[in-house]
Structures are given as structure tokens and as C-alpha cells.
Amino acid sequence: MSLQDSLNNFFRILPEVTRPARKPSLSERLLWTGVILIIYFIMGQVPLYGIPRQTQGGIGALEFLRIVMASKRGTLIELGIGPIVTAGIVWELLVGSKLINLDLTTPEGRKTFAGLQKLTAFLFAAIEALAYIWGGVYGALTQQQQILVFIQLFIASTFIILMNDMLEKGWGIGSAVSLFIAAGVAQQIFWELFSPIGPLADGLYYGFFPSLIVALARGNSTLIMYAISRPAGYPDLVGFLGMIAMLLVLTYMESMKILIPVSSTRFGGVKTRIPLKFLYVSVMPVILVGALYANIAMFTQVLWPRVNPGNQNPWLNIIAKYNYTEYGPVPLPGSLVYYISPPRSLASALTDPVHLVVYALLYIGLAVLFGVAWILTSGMDPETQAEQLVEAQLQIPGFRKSEKVIASMLRRYIWGLTILSSIIIGVIAVLSDLLRVMGGGTGILLLVGIIIQYYSILASERALEMYPSLARLIGE
8 A cells, every 4th residue: 555545544534524515506605605704703703612701802013924824812713724724834834845745736745635635723722722832822721721611622623614614615615714815804804994982092083984073074084084094093084095096006916917819739739728827826925924924923922931931042032932911922123923923003103114125025035935836736827727728738839739849838928927926016015014904914815815806706607607517628
């Protein structure tokens, strides 16, 4: 028995969702997607049992990373999609860098890759849960409380992994990773626009529209200026306009495509064009960079009080230095964690321009690295695309029907688009965070990409239901 067969036998003991016996209709898939989303929202409102109440809703200095993790502090979705995304990062890097030789062009290779990802996701769920507990995030807990919290976090993460499995197996639409991120960003934008909490220290409410109404009703010039740009970092007019501008720019860029002419030998040389998106890597590099940053922040925050209390070790200070305040740990200059946390305003960037430059270079560089890794592991590289074109009996006019020739032609476009689009989304994310765009720069970038992705999926599914012959033609 080969190693791959042994692994596949082992994967059968992992919890999983079976594929539907028949392909559900679009309305059924939408229903299951809605049910999963409702379960996610309910889990986000259920606090962890057995932890002190004051640890259930604090806002840490790196709270913005929770957007990428689709997590909520002190609830059943404390870990969010972190274990799933982290497992994806590990295996994409291992396979993409050829440290592990796994042929993803074969069904067996893809099945093994998916099984390894799921197994690693369960392991990371346990590791992250233990890191939160032992790191003192929930304060001093008794051994019984620690066991109880661990069980809750692990079971909740198992549910999230299975919900993702359910969507990807065809019961729903898209993936839980994209669905939960989009739902979390949309929820955050809603509260930043309409939240009636307040009045706060500056005399305004948390939500932008309630603050604007109060400022205009009172006719107070100071309050009006705060509504335009709030020094405390709460939602304001600048963030609102930045969000609108970012939504328009990203929607336009997502619609940009490069068209590659091809002809079909199956249908007598009929010519058509294959579109390559300008933002070829979509939002995956942002998700992966955010997941990496979130894991670094999480593990350093929970472990630092134990391994480097008071920032006494100069070598460990290179990784992280924290000032533990009543609002949570605040990263201090001179450490890696400080430079992976974005400047939260133009004023802070001007005060410490080195912070901005290092943060931007690190973010953009990692976006390019993960963009390339994603293309290699997702089958979007030139060689795999050329193989798929040949299997579909398509060829580029003027060139002979050969995988190598087509791959050479596609290579001119795909790698350039991969690097360029990774740089662009990295720059957009950095600028958006700097301008305090509502929903966060990373959040808006993810939201637009995910909404367009879902729109494309729904349009495709609708077309296949309306024209069954088209589904038979493409092998659905």
C-alpha cells in the first residue's frame, strides 16, 4: 500500500460531510448557505461559558486582524476561520515550494491535499485554543475551567470546519471562509454607519450617521469637525467617503480583463476568447497575509507574559514588545509585531514614517509571495491552464496544438498579472487602513472580491439551470 493510500485511509476517520447524492438545485444551495450563515451569527452571540465576563468583549490593539479571521472576541467563534486558513497557508507553502512533492493535477493528489489541510486545521484548532487558555487571555482559570473552555473552542472550530466542508462539497455556494469574512465585514460596516452607542468621550456616538445628525442638530462647529475627522479613530466622514471610493475603484478593477483568443477544434475551429482577470489573484493574498499576521499577533500576545514579562529579553524583543494596558496589549516600536500592525491614521504615519514604510514593504512583499504560492497550488499557473485548454480541445490561433506552446503563451500574461495584482491589492490594503476606511482597508478589499466572486458563481449556476444543454456541454 502506497503512502498516499495510507493517508487516504487515515483521512476517513476525520469528521466530514458527504457529498449530496444528486446536485442540489440553486434554491436548495442558497437555503443551506443561508442556514450556515445564520448558525455562524448565532455562534458569534454565544459567549464562552466559564470565563470572566470582563474578558468577553475587550478590544485589543490588533483587533483589526479579526476581520480576516471572521472571529469575535469571547464567543464560540473566538478562533473563527483561523485554523482553516492557517492550515491552507502551511500546505500551500510546502507544496508550492516543492518541499513536499504532491501532484495537484490528479484527483488523488487533490484529495490528499484536501485531507492534509483538514487534518492540519483540526490540529491548529487545538493548538490555538490551548494558546489562548495558557496565555492568560481569559485571565486566571482553574483546571476545570480550562478544560471546559478548550472543549467549547475545539467543538466550535470543528463545526466551522464542517460547515466549510459542507459548502465545498456542493451543499451550498462558495466556501465558509469567504462567506464568514464577507458577513463579518458587512456587519462591521453596518455598526460603523448606524450604531447608536454613546455619547462617547468626544460628545458623539459610535456610528457615523447618528454622530452626523447630532453634530448638525446642535450646530456645534467642534462636533461637526469631529464628525468629519475624529481624532479618537471612530467612524467619520473621511472613512465613509474612503469606503465609497474604494468600493468603486475595486469594483472597476475587478471587471478589468485581458482576453486571450482561442479556437475550438471540437466545433470546427469556432473562435472565442478566454478572459484573464486583471486582479488575477483575487483576494487570496490578503487573506493569507492577514492570517499570518493574526497568528503572529495571537501567539505573541498570549505567550509574552510567560516567556518575556516586562520585555526583559533583548532577543525576544525583536519579535514582540508589548505594553499591557487596560484596553489590551499595545505593540511597542522596534519589534516585528509593531511593524506588522498598520498606522491607524495619517497623523501617526507622519509621526513615525519608518513604521509606515516597513509595514507597507512587508505587507506588499508577503502579498506577492502568497500570490505566487496560491497560483501554483490552485491550478491557476500557466502549465495547468494549458493542460486544461488542451483537454478541452482548445488552441491559440496561429500556434500548434501543444501544451508547451500554449503554456509559453500564457506565461507571458499570468505571471505578470499575478505579481502586478498582488502588488496592487497590497497597496490598496495599506492605503485603506491608513485612511481608516470603514470596514477596514483589508475588509473592504475582501468584501468586494467576495461579493463579485459570489455574483459570478450565482450567474453561472443560474445559466446552467436555465440551459441544461450548456451544463452537459461543459461536463456538469
